[in-house]
Amino acid sequence: MQTISLIVPCYNEEPSIQLFYDAVSAVFKTINADTDRYQPEYLFVNDGSSDKTLPILKDLQAQHPETVHYLSFSRNFGKEAALACGLDASTGDLVAVMDVDLQDPPELLPKMINLIENEGYDCVGTIQKARRGQGRIRAFLSSKFYNVIDAISEVRIEPNARDYRLMTRQMVNTITSLPEYNRFSKGIFAWVGYKTTYLTYESQPRAAGNSHWSFMQLFNYAIDGIVDFSDAPLKIATWIGGLSCVLAVFGLLFVFIRALAVGDAVAGWPSMVSIILLLGGIQLFSLGILGEYISKIYLETKHRPKYIVKEKK
Structure with a gap:
């Protein structure tokens, strides 16, 4: 049986954690309906949450000690650091990056696995058609950001691409070998290359809670992406x-x-x-x-x- 590591950054996500675990567990029951093909390895990364995220993760880990693991930061380091931590700690044959709010539909996992197993892809990413709850101005600026970075960067970053993706162990090992401190994961995923395809899906509402990204944080994130991948x-x-x-x-x-x-x-x-x-x-x-x-x-x-x-x- 092979293992799929699921990297799940968490920042003040106490209402979403159990919902996420239940939804993904149901998908793995479907994947393993005929034969035990893949075992999940949940890697929840607590990014310095101030709510009950960590106690909930501890309870979940105690209930499922073989499949659920958590890593808790000493403070809030940001989502990019959480992704890097999860990638470093992952041990699976395949590695998925997912958001805990279920805006990344876990129902896509079987199709992503099939594309890697049978079509020879090293990475299957996802593209969100539209974002529910996002204002017109924010959506417009987000679209223009991708236009700008594609025009000036040496690598192409798919517009509206999500961090949600499934990767082979070889690709993950390459990503974790990059020592840089300033990280823009979408750009890194594109820069390392490898055979990649994308699945498109309709925008999904958050399972619970609210987004923690402010307009200024998104603006700084865009600046970091441009500076990191273009001169x-x-x-x-x-x-x-x-x-x-x-x-x-x-x-x-x-x-x-x-x-x-x-x-x-x-x-x-x-x-x-x-x-x-x-x-x-x-x-x-x-x-x-x-x-x-x-x-x-x-x-x-x-x-x-x-x-x-x-x-x-």
Whole structure:
């Protein structure tokens, strides 16, 4: 019998955990209806939750000690750290990444297994057609983010792709071998390559609770993704700076010729001040882009761990 590791990040998800376990267990009963093919290995990663998530995980593990395991962080490190922790701890022949809120339908698992077993794929990802409960502005910005990152990145990231996917052990070993501290999993999954296909499904509502992602967190996540997988912002800053210099030279020539022709050195000072402010703004913008990359280098060079596991079982 082979093992499928299920990596499930949890942050304040106490109402969803039992619902998730029951739903996935029912799917595995279907998978093993004829013969015992796969045994699940549940790897719940408690990302510093402040509610009763950890006690519930402990109770669930005590009820199912052979299949349910948990890893609890010393504090909240973020979903990317939780995914990295789960991948590091997984031992299954196949490894799935899933959200505990059941927006990732576990009913897709049999089809994903079939594609890997019979079609030779190394990874089966998922794409959500639309997101229920997401405002139009957020949905629009999310769509544009994928357009931007696909245009400037060296790898293609499928629009509206979810973290929900099933991968072979070989692919997971490759991902865990990447030592980087700053992680954008969707980009990493695409960067390592391997034969990948995607399943599309209709948006599913949360089983319980509310989303913990704020608009600002999503915005920062998008910035991290762009910075981690493209140097295009640096090139854009270079081109903007070069264009500004060219415009400044033409401006100086205009002022010089105008002074010779008219002889009025006072007129036009408001436009000159505006130009100075514009150039100063461009410089600060360019420095901000450079600072983002330097901050990433700074974090990498400190060699701090991506997460700290306080307890596990």
